[in-house]
Amino acid sequence: MTMPNGRALLVRMVVSIALLALVMASLVAGIWGVFYGLLSIVGVGNPATLASVISVCLLGSIAALEFTQVSTVERFAGATPVDDDAEPELYRTVTAVAAMLDVPVPTIAISDSRAPEAMVVGYRPDAIHLVLSAGTIDALDADALEAVIAHELAHVKNRDAMVMTAISVPVVLAAGLRTRLPEPAGKGAASIVIVPLLFVSNVVWIAGRTITAVLARVRERAADRAAAEVTGSPAVLATALATLDDRIEATPTRDLRAVESVSSLSILPLEADPGSRDIRLGPEGDIEPSYQWFDRLKWRLFTTHPPTEDRLETLRSLERERRLESERDREERD
Template sequence: MNYVRTGMLMAALTALFGVVGYLLAGSGGMLIALGIAVATNLFSYWNSDRLALAAYNAHQVDERSAPELYRMVRDLAQRANLPMPRVYLIDEDQPNAFATGRNPQNAAVAATTGIIRTLSHDELAGVMAHELAHIRNHDTLTMTITATMAGAISTIASFGMFFGGGNSEHRPNVVVQILIAILAPLAATIIQMAVSRSREYEADRLGGEICGNPAALADALAKIAGGVAHIPNETAEAKPATAHMFIVNPLSGRGMDSLFSTHPDTGNRIAALMEQARAMGLAGARGSFLGGAARNPFAGGREPGPWG
């Protein structure tokens, strides 16, 4: 089902490319824009994960360079019946994390150094479980392709504002060019927001099941939101099309359930996770995460072992 939604999203963004091209340079501009869109779609499918990681200067780690984080991701991936993803660290003070990759076999999770310092072991594991839930649900393909396409639409619209081609009959005036430069990226952003917000609630729910303690993830979201509100992420500010990839919007700590928010309100997400914790009989639990009676819903009843 997620592949169908991804295809629909790519079609919508491709159509938006064509509209921008037509308004800027007539039918010739539309054909050029559609050609660029097709090439961008193909390139994004195979390389969007590398682009996202490179944009944040993420470096891959292993069990020797980051043993606790690597083992944590490995154990959670086993619980979720997922292949071991690549693990990356981002040298960034703002606490945050994201997942990327076109499928579970080619996936990666990335965490900032700020989140490693900010969260407890249990809270960090909850965040990694959330990111693995995105991988399990095949959300990462949509998220990374959307980031690439939205960025490309912003670029072509801004470029066209200054270099509108075509003959005089189809060339838009300066006012139209300015409107395109503003509205085309906005339309692309609305599309990416529409698909990302609902996915966050589902990734929270599934992440709570994977880690065994939704309350730990709820605590993590509260701490991350507080960190985002006080610590700017300059790379994200320069590349806002990637904001929807993160567990909490890196551009602002004022998350609102509105049309222009890339994420649901953090308070609403926390409330949903605490309700899930109560349903699991873990209300108020803030202790050892995955400890004791937390059942692994993906392992046929096998109880999780201790972290180590």
């Protein structure tokens, strides 16, 4: 397996964004259609205009609630900003990597968590926080930590936070709508509106989450590639990812649950792949739980990171290519 090149990644990104635009249009059309149908049934004059006004007001209010009530990732991760006096070596490394990627030096925040977290937070490149956990810093040597920092700052270079926030709009709106709708049971005539709105929001949420996850995985691969090019050693980043993956496996479940909310932002997902757990029930231990296949399906659809083994293999392949090119250059010079 080879790492997708820049053009392939761009094609995937464009297709994903186009599909998400279609999902957003479907959400708006679905909500409008529900209210248009209801207003037409009750005989309201000019139902199309009134349905448009109601749909815009509904989506606008949900957007205001969802995007203004989000707590900072630092608070979720329990991280505290540190200055260069407290972490001089770390600051030197971050400053050097930021210069190589031509991005502003971020504020560094460190959490006491033993879970191996590494992420960047913020929308604008000039107001980014790099969040690292004590578990990550302790697990990696200087070169591996530099590779991880390069991966995270590559997200800044690519403006991934801004991109992912923008394309997540239909998912956030659909989730906000469905969580604010009451249960239709016992609601009488109101169920005529509640049931179709629940259907629309659920379909849009599932489709949007799936497409957003695909794009997130593309962005992770792009950041891997950029970090490998900046550090000049794909093998070092591969070693770092393997080390952090082992650290995740060794981290107690209760500690991973504490950082689940920031899992999608970290360099590796901070929850276990259901496919890696072979749960068996019954007297003979030979019965697979009925929910296990569903957990595996959700993981495959919604996970925001490519499988770690795939990332390791593509980095190793890139390392082999780099060595072959180096040998050819040496032979040409000789």
